[in-house]
Amino acid sequence: MKDPYETLGVxxxxxxxxxxxxxxxxxxxxHPDLHPGDKTAEExxxxxxxxxxxxxxxxxxxxxxxxxxxxxxAERPPEQPSGRFYRDYADAPGAGWGREGGxxxxxxxxxxxxxxxxxxxxxxxxxxxxxxxxxxAAPGADMxxxxxxxxxxxxxxxxxxxxxxxxxxxxxxxxxxxxxxQTLRLKGQGGPGYDGGPxxxxxxxxxxxxxxxxxxxxxxxxxxxxxxxxEAVLGAKIEAPTIAGPVTLTVPxxxxxxxxxxxxxxxxxxxxxxxRGHQFVTLKVVLPTTxxxxxxxxxxxxxxxxxxxxxxxxxx
Amino acid sequence: xxxxxxxxxxxAALQRADLERWIGEALVSPQREGEAVVFSDMDCxxxxxxxTLRYDLEIDHDALAVVMSLTDQLYDARRKLRALSAAVxxxxxxxxxxxxxxxxxxxxxxx
Numbered sequence: 001m002k003d004p005y006e007t008l009g010v011x012x013x014x015x016x017x018x019x020x021x022x023x024x025x026x027x028x029x030x031h032p033d034l035h036p037g038d039k040t041a042e043e044x045x046x047x048x049x050x051x052x053x054x055x056x057x058x059x060x061x062x063x064x065x066x067x068x069x070x071x072x073x074a075e076r077p078p079e080q081p082s083g084r085f086y087r088d089y090a091d092a093p094g095a096g097w098g099r100e101g102g103x104x105x106x107x108x109x110x111x112x113x114x115x116x117x118x119x120x121x122x123x124x125x126x127x128x129x130x131x132x133x134x135x136x137a138a139p140g141a142d143m144x145x146x147x148x149x150x151x152x153x154x155x156x157x158x159x160x161x162x163x164x165x166x167x168x169x170x171x172x173x174x175x176x177x178x179x180x181x182q183t184l185r186l187k188g189q190g191g192p193g194y195d196g197g198p199x200x201x202x203x204x205x206x207x208x209x210x211x212x213x214x215x216x217x218x219x220x221x222x223x224x225x226x227x228x229x230x231e232a233v234l235g236a237k238i239e240a241p242t243i244a245g246p247v248t249l250t251v252p253x254x255x256x257x258x259x260x261x262x263x264x265x266x267x268x269x270x271x272x273x274x275x276r277g278h279q280f281v282t283l284k285v286v287l288p289t290t291x292x293x294x295x296x297x298x299x300x301x302x303x304x305x306x307x308x309x310x311x312x313x314x315x316x
Numbered sequence: 317x318x319x320x321x322x323x324x325x326x327x328a329a330l331q332r333a334d335l336e337r338w339i340g341e342a343l344v345s346p347q348r349e350g351e352a353v354v355f356s357d358m359d360c361x362x363x364x365x366x367x368t369l370r371y372d373l374e375i376d377h378d379a380l381a382v383v384m385s386l387t388d389q390l391y392d393a394r395r396k397l398r399a400l401s402a403a404v405x406x407x408x409x410x411x412x413x414x415x416x417x418x419x420x421x422x423x424x425x426x427x
Contacts, residue, residue, distance in 0.1 A: 027372050033365045033387070036394060086365040089358035090391040173426040181420035204425070 004051035004064070004071050012065070016058070023052040033086040040138035040194070042085065140191035140200035147172065147204050151211035154178040155221075155243045155268050162204070172204055177219070177268045180208035214243060219277025220267045224284050227251055229295075232285045242266045242279050249281060257285045317354040320346070323363060329371045330363070337377070338366055343384050 005012055008022045026048045028034070032041040054071065055061045063069050145162055153160075157176035161169040170189055183205045190200025215222040225240055235253035239246045240263070247263060260282045267277025288295065324332045338344050339353070344362050346355045355363065369375045369383055404415055 024373055027368065031365075031368060033368070036391065084357070084361050084364070086358070086361040087391070089361055091394055175423075175426060179421070183420060183422040184425040185422055186425050203422070205420075 002047065002051075002071065004054050007047050007051040008055065010055075016056075019052070019055050023048060023056060033090075036087045036091045038141075044138070044194070138194040138197045140193040140197065142200040142203060143190040144203045144205065145170075146207055147174075148207045148209060149174055149178065150209050151214060151216070152243055154180070154206065154208040155214075155216065170202060174206065175271060177271050178206050178208065180206065182206050213241070216268065219270045219275075221277065221279040223279060223281050225249075225281045226284050226286045227255065229285060229287060232256065232283065240279075240281055243268065251283065255283050255285075257283060259283045317347075317349070317356060318360055320353040320355070323355055323360060327364065327367055330367050334370065335363065338363070341381060343381060 005014070008019060008026065010018055010022045014022070027045070030038075030041050030045045030048065032038070032045055035041045051071075053060070054064055054069075060069070064071070147160065147162060149158070149160070153174055155177065157178070158174045160172050160174060162172055164170055170186065172184065172186070174184075183203050186202040186204065188199045189202035193199050213223055221243055223241070227236070227238065230236075231238060231251050232255050233253070235255070236251045238249055238251055240249040242263060244266070247266065249261060249263065251261070260280050263279040263281060265276045266279040269276045318326070320332075320335065324330055324335060335344075339346060343366060344355075344359055346353045346359050348354070365387075366380065366384070369380055370377070375383060404412060407415075
């Protein structure tokens with residue numbers, strides 16, 4: 001039986017209020033009903049209940065300090081009988097006053113590691129549902145973080161460091177082709193284990209920021225690229241940005257606004273196949289932004305070979 | 317089934333007036349058997365949770381209803397998710413793979 005002062009994390013000279021505050025804090029953190037996904041909460045909470053039963057009572061504490069009773073000397077067992085937390089009813093598989101009448105999830109997704117990880121996260125399971133072993137040893141808590149990543153860092157991959165509340169830095173490798181909403185698991189980087197248990201995992205959910213002009217659809221990059229009237233009519237070799245830097249792009253003669261060109265293999269590398277997607281460039285013809293008297297004069301005298309009415313369909 | 321008097325006697329901290337107030341506000345819903353008010357095992361566990369929140373954590377009465385509402389929503393969501401998980405688990409591998417592919421992926425980060 002562990003020293004009750006140690007269990008509550010207070011000194012032997014703690015005041016009654018300090019003991020009560022420590023108990024309150026631990027109850028908030030560990031009460032099984034308030035943490036239905038934490039399989040280890042019940043044992044931990046029972047330990048602090050026993051400790052508080054002893055130290056929260058002036059007379060019992062005096063007798064314990066005087067050595068008249070030992071740490072297990074709670075004469076009255078704590079009121080919470082074994083297995084009778086509210087969650088044991090409300091969260092029982094297929095039980096509760098369930099309108100759903102749900103069935104036990106069992107280990108249904110164990111065949112696929114990611115699915116298991118997803119469910120573990122949903123149910124806050126500590127390390128794949130390992131039960132705490134004898135005593136207090138238990139895996140540490142899993143920690144969740146959200147990391148904002150620039151569009152290009154997500155597309156090309158990057159190294160980042162997250163500052164944790166304790167000042168420690170956590171290195172995260174953002175894989176090439178990372179997606180918005182994707183979660184990375186860093187094994188063993190969560191909270192420390194209890195009494196020799198393994199540490200929990202850290203889960204990093206990526207939020208990919210939008211880019212000023214690149215858009216991503218799966219492995220492909222989409223870009224709207226302005227071209228001048230001259231480039232559009234006469235055709236040109238121009239520079240176009242890609243996620244890996246500028247490349248030369250041939251605009252065919254007579255390219256209209258909306259024409260889409262494909263830059264093969266200039267998209268995002270697919271993490272499974274290793275193949276890169278493509279970049280699709282949609283052209284947008286822009287007129288000169290300043291006065292061009294020569295252009296205006298030319299158009300005054302221009303008679304199209306085939307007169308055009310682009311609005312005919314709309315005005316029928 | 318536990319009678320109201322027995323429950324009040326069994327939990328040292330529990331004030332009868334508080335329990336009656338909680339019943340009045342439907343924070344716990346015991347059944348009536350003739351004249352007596354009786355609590356199922358689950359109701360008793362819920363009252364113990366209410367006691368922990370009210371007396372140990374000193375959550376005031378109005379906030380208590382908020383906490384219980386959120387707690388109920390949490391358990392409700394967990395039951396739905398569990399039912400969904402079970403339904404997915406019963407599907408063929410191909411269907412499970414398709415669902416997996418539609419979920420935000422979780423993968424181990426490179427060291």
